Amino acid sequence: SCLKRALYLNPFEWIISYNLGLVHLCTKQYASAFQYMTASINVKDDFAASYMYLGVILAKMNDFENACSAYGRAIEIDSDHLFHINYAITLYNNGDLEAAEENFGIGLELFNALDEDSKKSDPEVSKKIEVLQRVLGVDTREKN
Structure with a gap:
């Protein structure tokens, strides 16, 4: 709830959305993880780890094609x-x-x-x- 409060106070701070995405990934709430990770990417699109975790999330959601695209983007960056x-x-x-x-x-x-x-x-x-x-x-x- 602290991260959600932080996001409310500063919705354009990408690292908050990134961390919320990781929390939801760890709790197997993949739709929410997807939402927060994509929000993080929309604010900071050059952080490679965001794309890797988006790939993990999409793979967990059985979206193989988009997971591959996300991994490809991560590898392209770093x-x-x-x-x-x-x-x-x-x-x-x-x-x-x-x-x-x-x-x-x-x-x-x-x-x-x-x-x-x-x-x-x-x-x-x-x-x-x-x-x-x-x-x-x-x-x-x-x-x-």
């Missing part, structure tokens, strides 16, 4: 390992194994380029990598 890994999950879940493997490979390469502290900062990413490696049959060892 090629981050998390964007490619989440995109690979969506592609895999929708049967596009070739594109899933390609995005996973890019995401893994970007992840491996991180310093050790960054790699350990979010254990969920390592779990996602392990699962994708297993289901796609991709070798995740770093190449020297």
Whole structure:
């Protein structure tokens, strides 16, 4: 309710809508998450993470085509390992194994380029990598 009050007081502060979108995503209220995330994007359209989370939300709402567009926009703005890994999950879940493997490979390469502290900062990413490696049959060892 604090975020909603903040949004009422300052409706053009994109970060409030972004955080409300994340809260609703975490509580599985995907329609509300979509509403707030798109509001955030309408105010600040160059924040790549907003598009990635919009892709996650749309995938949860079974809108594969628009989810792919959102991931594509996120990657266009900033090629981050998390964007490619989440995109690979969506592609895999929708049967596009070739594109899933390609995005996973890019995401893994970007992840491996991180310093050790960054790699350990979010254990969920390592779990996602392990699962994708297993289901796609991709070798995740770093190449020297």
